[in-house]
Amino acid sequence: MRRKTLLYGVLCVLCVPFVFPTWWMVTSSLKPVSDIFAFPPSLLPGRPQLEAYRQVFELQPFAQQYWNSLYIAAVVTVGTLAVSSLAGWAFARIRFRGSNALFLVILVGLLIPSEVTIVPLFRLFHSAGLTDTHWPLILIPILGAPSVLATFIMRQFFLALPKELDEAAAVDGLGRLATFWRIGLPLARPAVGAVAIFTFLHSWNLYLEPIVFLSTPERFTLPQALTQFVDAYGGPMWNVQLAAASLTALPVLVVFVVAQKQFVEGLAHTGLKG
Amino acid sequence: MRITMAAAGLAGLLVLTACGSGAEPAATGPATLRMTIWTGNAEHLSLLNSIADEYKKTHQDVAAIKFDTLPIENYTTTLTTQIAGGNAPDLAWILENSAPDFVGSGALAPLDNLVQPEQLAPATTKLWQQEGKLYAYPFSTSPFGVFVNLDLLKQAGQKPPKAGWTWEQAVAAAAAVNKESGKAGLVVRDFDYKGWDNLATVWGGWGAEAWSEDGKTCGFAKPEMVEAMTFLHKAIFTDKALPAPGTTADFFAGEAGMTITQISRASLLKDATFKWDLIPLPTGPKGAYSVIGQAGIGVIKKSPNAAKAADFLSFLSNPDNSAKLGQYFPPPRTQLLTAESLGKSNPLLKPEQLQQVVIDGISTGRVKPSHAGQAELAQTVRAQLDQLWQPGADVTKTLAGVCTAIQPMLAK
Amino acid sequence: MPDRTTWWTASRRDHLVGYAFVAPQLLGSLLFVFLPLGLVLYYSLHEWNVLADTFEFVGGENYRQLLADPNVPKVLGATALFSVGLVVFNLSLAMLLAVLLNQRLRGTVVFRTLFFSPVVVSLVAWTIVWGFLLQSNGGVNALLQTVGVEGPNWLRTGTGAMVSVIGVQVFKNVGLNMVLFLAALQGVPKELYEAARMDGAGAWTRFARITLPMISPTVLLTSIITVAGSLQVFAQIAVLTQGGPGTSTTVLVYYLYQQAFQFHHFGYGATLSVLLFVIVLALTVLQWRMRRRWVFLEA
Numbered sequence: 011m012r013r014k015t016l017l018y019g020v021l022c023v024l025c026v027p028f029v030f031p032t033w034w035m036v037t038s039s040l041k042p043v044s045d046i047f048a049f050p051p052s053l054l055p056g057r058p059q060l061e062a063y064r065q066v067f068e069l070q071p072f073a074q075q076y077w078n079s080l081y082i083a084a085v086v087t088v089g090t091l092a093v094s095s096l097a098g099w100a101f102a103r104i105r106f107r108g109s110n111a112l113f114l115v116i117l118v119g120l121l122i123p124s125e126v127t128i129v130p131l132f133r134l135f136h137s138a139g140l141t142d143t144h145w146p147l148i149l150i151p152i153l154g155a156p157s158v159l160a161t162f163i164m165r166q167f168f169l170a171l172p173k174e175l176d177e178a179a180a181v182d183g184l185g186r187l188a189t190f191w192r193i194g195l196p197l198a199r200p201a202v203g204a205v206a207i208f209t210f211l212h213s214w215n216l217y218l219e220p221i222v223f224l225s226t227p228e229r230f231t232l233p234q235a236l237t238q239f240v241d242a243y244g245g246p247m248w249n250v251q252l253a254a255a256s257l258t259a260l261p262v263l264v265v266f267v268v269a270q271k272q273f274v275e276g277l278a279h280t281g282l283k284g
Numbered sequence: 285m286r287i288t289m290a291a292a293g294l295a296g297l298l299v300l301t302a303c304g305s306g307a308e309p310a311a312t313g314p315a316t317l318r319m320t321i322w323t324g325n326a327e328h329l330s331l332l333n334s335i336a337d338e339y340k341k342t343h344q345d346v347a348a349i350k351f352d353t354l355p356i357e358n359y360t361t362t363l364t365t366q367i368a369g370g371n372a373p374d375l376a377w378i379l380e381n382s383a384p385d386f387v388g389s390g391a392l393a394p395l396d397n398l399v400q401p402e403q404l405a406p407a408t409t410k411l412w413q414q415e416g417k418l419y420a421y422p423f424s425t426s427p428f429g430v431f432v433n434l435d436l437l438k439q440a441g442q443k444p445p446k447a448g449w450t451w452e453q454a455v456a457a458a459a460a461v462n463k464e465s466g467k468a469g470l471v472v473r474d475f476d477y478k479g480w481d482n483l484a485t486v487w488g489g490w491g492a493e494a495w496s497e498d499g500k501t502c503g504f505a506k507p508e509m510v511e512a513m514t515f516l517h518k519a520i521f522t523d524k525a526l527p528a529p530g531t532t533a534d535f536f537a538g539e540a541g542m543t544i545t546q547i548s549r550a551s552l553l554k555d556a557t558f559k560w561d562l563i564p565l566p567t568g569p570k571g572a573y574s575v576i577g578q579a580g581i582g583v584i585k586k587s588p589n590a591a592k593a594a595d596f597l598s599f600l601s602n603p604d605n606s607a608k609l610g611q612y613f614p615p616p617r618t619q620l621l622t623a624e625s626l627g628k629s630n631p632l633l634k635p636e637q638l639q640q641v642v643i644d645g646i647s648t649g650r651v652k653p654s655h656a657g658q659a660e661l662a663q664t665v666r667a668q669l670d671q672l673w674q675p676g677a678d679v680t681k682t683l684a685g686v687c688t689a690i691q692p693m694l695a696k
Numbered sequence: 697m698p699d700r701t702t703w704w705t706a707s708r709r710d711h712l713v714g715y716a717f718v719a720p721q722l723l724g725s726l727l728f729v730f731l732p733l734g735l736v737l738y739y740s741l742h743e744w745n746v747l748a749d750t751f752e753f754v755g756g757e758n759y760r761q762l763l764a765d766p767n768v769p770k771v772l773g774a775t776a777l778f779s780v781g782l783v784v785f786n787l788s789l790a791m792l793l794a795v796l797l798n799q800r801l802r803g804t805v806v807f808r809t810l811f812f813s814p815v816v817v818s819l820v821a822w823t824i825v826w827g828f829l830l831q832s833n834g835g836v837n838a839l840l841q842t843v844g845v846e847g848p849n850w851l852r853t854g855t856g857a858m859v860s861v862i863g864v865q866v867f868k869n870v871g872l873n874m875v876l877f878l879a880a881l882q883g884v885p886k887e888l889y890e891a892a893r894m895d896g897a898g899a900w901t902r903f904a905r906i907t908l909p910m911i912s913p914t915v916l917l918t919s920i921i922t923v924a925g926s927l928q929v930f931a932q933i934a935v936l937t938q939g940g941p942g943t944s945t946t947v948l949v950y951y952l953y954q955q956a957f958q959f960h961h962f963g964y965g966a967t968l969s970v971l972l973f974v975i976v977l978a979l980t981v982l983q984w985r986m987r988r989r990w991v992f993l994e995a
Contacts, residue, residue: 017799024793025810027867030835031825032813042555047534047828069326097721105707106714114984116721119729120920121976123927123949126969127732129739129962132369134732141371153724159921161721166917186713204876211815217931222365225352227324236818237355238324255818262816267809274808274879361957368746368962385960389747477852478938530832530849586749659958663939670941673852 032259039063039253046248062253070235071228072254079232079258082147083213089152090160090209091202098164099190103176113165119155120162124218127155132222146223147216147231156212160205167201168194203269214262232258314347315589317596319375319581320363322356328612329353335608339599346592360659367391372584374593378420380578381481383411384499384656392419392582393590399602400617408616411651412580420580421601424613426546427645428485428575429637430454430566434559436541440464447564447640451489451515454542454566458525461541468533469525473545477529477673478666481652485544485575487512489568494653494665495694502687502694504665505680512568513672514679521675529673546577547614547641550632562637564645576649579613614642621646657693664689733973739966746960758967767943767951774858775948779926781862786922787915790870794877795903808878812871819868823935826864827851830936854944857937861945864932869925873918880914881907920983927976948972 033053038046039062040055066072100106101113135146151157171194179189195202220234227238236258239250323329329351336349352373354362360382366372378386386392394417398404401418405425412420434444440460445453458469475482484494490512493503503509519525527533527540535543536552544565553560565574581600583593599605606615611629615621621643623635630638655661668686671677743754762768793811797804814822829835830850837847850856884907892902908915927949933939939946939954946954952972956965 014801017796017801018803021796021807024796025807026839027863028811028814028871030829031822032817034825035817035821043552045537047532048537048539070324093720093724096717100714100717104710104714104717106711109714109718112718112722114980116718116725117980117984118977119725121924121927121980122729122733122973125930125949125953125956126736126972127729129365129368129956130732130735131728132365132371133735136370141369150728153720154728155725157721157724159924162920163917166913170913186710190717200879208872214816215819217819221355221358221362222369225318225350225354227353233818234355236820237357238353240322240324240356252821255821258818259813259816263809263813266812266816267805270808270812270875271805274875274882364746364957364960368744385747389745391747391749478940528832530852532828532831657959659954659960663954663958666938667940667942670852 035252035259036256039249039256041249043247043249046252062247062249063257065247065250066239066254066257069250070230070238072235072257074228075230075232075235076257078144078229079214082144082231083210085148086151086213087206087209089148090157091205093152094157094160094164094205095195095198095202096190097161099168099194101161101165102168103171103194104186116158116161120158122155124155128218128222135223141223142225142229143223144229147213147219150219151209151213151216156209160209163205163208164198164201167198171197207266207269211262214258314345315592316348316350317346317375317589317593318350318352318373319377319593320352320354320359320366320373321377322354322359322379324353325612331608331611335600335605336596339596343592343595346596349596367584372586374587374589375581375583375597377423378580378582380411380580380651381654381658381662383420383578383580384654384658386582387412387414387419388656391585393585393594394419395421395583395594395597397594397598399598403603403617403619405616405618405621405647407576407647407649408578411578411654412582420582421597422578422580422616423601423606423609424579425616425646425649426548426577426614427642427649428544428577429547429562429564429641429645430542430544431535431549431553432542432561432563433535433538433540434561436461436465436467436538436558440541444561445563445566448572449563449566451486451566451568455515455519455523455525458519458541459523462524465541468527468531468540469542470519471527471533471535471540471543473535473543473549476532477670480665480669481654481662482544483516484650484652485565486516488573488575488650489566489570490515491568491570491573495655495690499655500694502691504683504686504690508570510680510683513683517672517677517679520673547630547633547645550630553632562633562641564640574645574649576646576651578651614646616646618647655694657696661690661693664693736966736969736973739963740970742963742966744962744966746962754963758964761964762967762971767946770943771946771948771951774944774946777858778862778929778945778947779923781858782865782926783919783922785862786866786870786873787918789866790873790877790918793870793874794881797874797878798881808875811874814868815871817868819931820935822868823864823932826860827936830860830864851937852941854941857941857945861929861932861936864936865925865929869922873922876914876918877911880911884910916983923979923983927972948975 037053037055040058040060041052042057042059042061045052045056097116101109131146131150132141135141140146175193175197176189179193184192215233216231217233220231221237224230224234227235230238232254236251236254239247239254319332321328321332332351333349336351340346340349359377360379363373363376396417398418398421404418404422408422408425409418412418412422430445432445437444437457440457441464442457442460445457454470460469461467462469472482472485481494487493487509490508492506492509492512495501495503516526520528533539535545536549536556538556538558547562550562564572567573581597583590583597587593600609603617603619606617607620607625609615610620610625614626620626623638623643626638626642627633627635630642633642665686668682668689671685672679672682740758741753741755743750743752743757745751797808797811831837832847832849832852834850836850840847848856850860888906888910889902892906897905929947930950930953933945933947933950937945939950948968949972952965952968955961955968
């Protein structure tokens with residue numbers, strides 16, 4: 011009993027640095043702008059108001075921007091899953107010449123920060139006439155550096171599946187593609203969950219690429235839209251920005267709450283071996 | 285290594301996309317103009333769009349004028365990335381701290397068809413000129429003033445300060461506020477021991493400057509700068525008149541007795557719960573002075589539509605449209621700089637405040653320090669000055685160190 | 697390794713299938729990773745002034761500048777400190793949280809969500825509020841004071857600033873690693889612990905001898921993810937310290953960003969990118985070599 015109380019105590023204390031900033035974000039969005047930077051910050055809005063939330067939709071095509079972020083993240087997630095599960099399966103379970111060297115080459119992309127390649131990528135897409143479209147935001151994550159992490163996770167997962175699977179599949183007369191599709195992929199559900207969460211969040215939070223590639227408000231994504239709420243003198247309208255930030259964060263959190271149990275336990279049952 | 289092989293194999297593709305320069309040929313037919321701005325404010329955009337619509341009525345050769353909002357905190361960075369990527373806008377708003385870079389590099393086309401350019405107040409165009417030519421229209425000129433929280437000063441037994449006050453009085457009042465209420469005395473807004481260029485609002489009173497007029501000689505080690513910084517250091521660490529490094533206080537939330545900032549911030553006082561005033565900067569040993577922040581609009585020279593863009597800019601900046609823009613941005617045209625016309629757009633400010641701070645400020649103001657390569661200079665000075673912001677720092681030695689670090693960059 | 701047994705046709709078909717499966721990823725990497733890297737290499741041999749619209753070949757000039765730049769050793773030192781600090785703090789905190797949440801307690805789902813929540817919070821909002829908390833009269837020090845500790849002026853001293861930028865980044869992202877560790881912990885067979893307990897192994901021994909080896913693949917994965925993340929910090933440093941005080945928190949990516957995008961030295965920025973790429977390459981190869989050494993279950 012005492013041990014339990016102690017554990018709860020430790021967990022509660024550890025929670026503080028995680029929860030306080032989120033709490034501040036949400037409560038500040040309910041405060042008038044002059045109260046937000048009061049020091050020390052107040053825990054509850056003295057005069058709560060929903061004005062900022064109304065302005066979020068009034069000042070920007072926010073619903074459209076929300077949709078942009080949502081569909082881009084969804085397309086990127088599905089595309090990344092397709093590319094990375096195929097590659098991960100091949101790297102883990104098919105013997106072909108140079109597979110280790112190729113994997114190592116691809117792995118390099120994992121550690122390249124986007125600041126390094128943004129200018130050449132911009133020139134590339136500009137010469138293809140694709141700036142101010144969503145194509146760069148979709149193609150780069152699916153095929154470029156961000157998908158490498160996904161391939162890596164998928165490979166580690168497929169490595170952990172028992173060898174006998176392929177033999178059983180061969181006995182059933184399944185080809186390579188069928189083995190992957192009918193056996194590998196269904197078993198990989200937890201890894202798919204992990205990759206989906208990583209990929210979705212990465213796309214959802216992407217900041218540098220949208221501000222460089224997009225210039226029409228109707229095509230903006232959420233992190234970029236947040237920076238657009240400024241007053242008549244170019245000063246940030248903090249309450250509106252924070253309201254928009256809260257609206258951006260909450261749905262993802264809800265999805266996590268719903269999906270986490272299956273995701274964690276699924277990964278636990280099947281494991282992630284290296 | 286496979287990687288080098290891959291890179292070598294791509295050499296052909298490299299050449300295709302690599303070349304950085306080469307102006308695009310002049311376009312024919314109706315043009316679409318693109319202007320980058322940093323405001324996303326709906327009222328600003330609708331004003332800009334209405335001016336653009338009016339322009340298009342009489343100019344068939346311009347099909348559309350598009351205003352692209354880039355986030356202000358990485359405005360210059362994003363703009364440069366677009367230019368580097370081969371997607372330069374036709375017109376761009378330019379922040380004062382990158383003005384010398386844009387004007388001096390030849391990135392902008394000279395503006396020689398502005399309407400009645402003689403009306404522009406000389407103090408407002410200085411930053412945007414080179415060899416007698418104007419390279420950007422200074423559409424926004426916002427002077428620095430001191431906002432005073434009259435309630436906090438009264439509580440500390442201080443009389444409300446008036447124009448003509450001195451730095452000694454300002455520091456004494458600020459120290460009293462801090463002693464009496466525990467709140468901050470005087471806050472140089474946006475300085476926060478990093479944005480040192482805002483200190484021009486302090487050292488101007490001593491006649492000090494970051495570098496000489498021609499930008500070639502460092503001014504940090506000069507006696508007047510040492511004197512000003514010694515005064516400031518004492519005000520921070522001995523008198524506790526300014527909040528120490530690593531402490532924040534927001535004037536507009538009622539946490540500081542006074543703040544030095546641009547007058548445009550007055551909008552934050554819309555629902556202030558305390559009584560306040562706006563007065564000019566205190567006078568220093570060298571008398572009265574004022575400081576302004578600016579923004580300009582320039583035409584990007586390598587745009588294929590540069591001539592059309594310049595024509596639109598002269599329309600945008602003509603006296604009528606200047607007056608419209610003046611609703612939001614303090615204008616550079618002298619005939620618009622009257623308490624009456626400014627009062628319409630700044631309902632929170634009294635005529636007297638507008639006259640003393642805005643009108644007098646714009647006509648005599650010096651722009652915050654800026655120089656070609658400003659970002660690198662700013663970063664270097666910031667790193668050096670960090671040694672100054674602790675109790676017992678050697679002011680003379682630190683400032684000499686600043687000059688040692690930046691003199692080679694200035695001399696370039 | 698290629699299979700050289702008698703049924704060579706099957707093995708050849710395997711090669712083809714293998715290449716087909718990795719083709720999208722491989723072509724994508726060539727187009728969106730290696731082609732841009734090649735261009736960066738090409739830019740690094742030029743003096744490129746974007747504003748003046750000049751692009752001149754200067755040969756090894758930028759590389760000479762790199763060797764002579766007095767900031768580079770400092771920046772590399774700060775980068776190493778930052779990355780090592782980040783990886784160590786992130787992994788140990790993630791492990792601690794995962795172990796705590798792996799105790800059979802009611803309400804762990806709530807805690808799990810709370811620890812994960814910063815991952816979805818806007819980075820800008822996150823950094824700004826931490827900027828407040830880390831003031832010398834801010835929340836962190838107020839909290840320390842209640843337990844009788846005089847906190848440092850976090851953002852104004854070299855060590856404090858480094859600890860701050862690491863901490864802010866760790867609290868933001870540790871939730872991801874925590875979830876992965878938690879999944880790994882739940883996958884460790886309970887019988888192993890029973891057996892160890894019968895042998896009289898203490899809690900620490902059980903952790904070091906059973907838990908760690910069993911979850912070592914996850915440790916590898918999370919450390920790779922975290923190292924990659926440590927090379928992507930930017931907003932935190934820009935908002936909290938601007939690389940200061942002095943140059944104590946100027947890490948390589950921030951320095952590169954400054955040179956290329958803020959100081960307009962694109963050529964030199966590209967040279968720094970090449971340096972970063974070489975470091976990254978070395979790290980990748982190193983991690984790859986080491987995986988056999990410290991991963992218990994290498995297939």
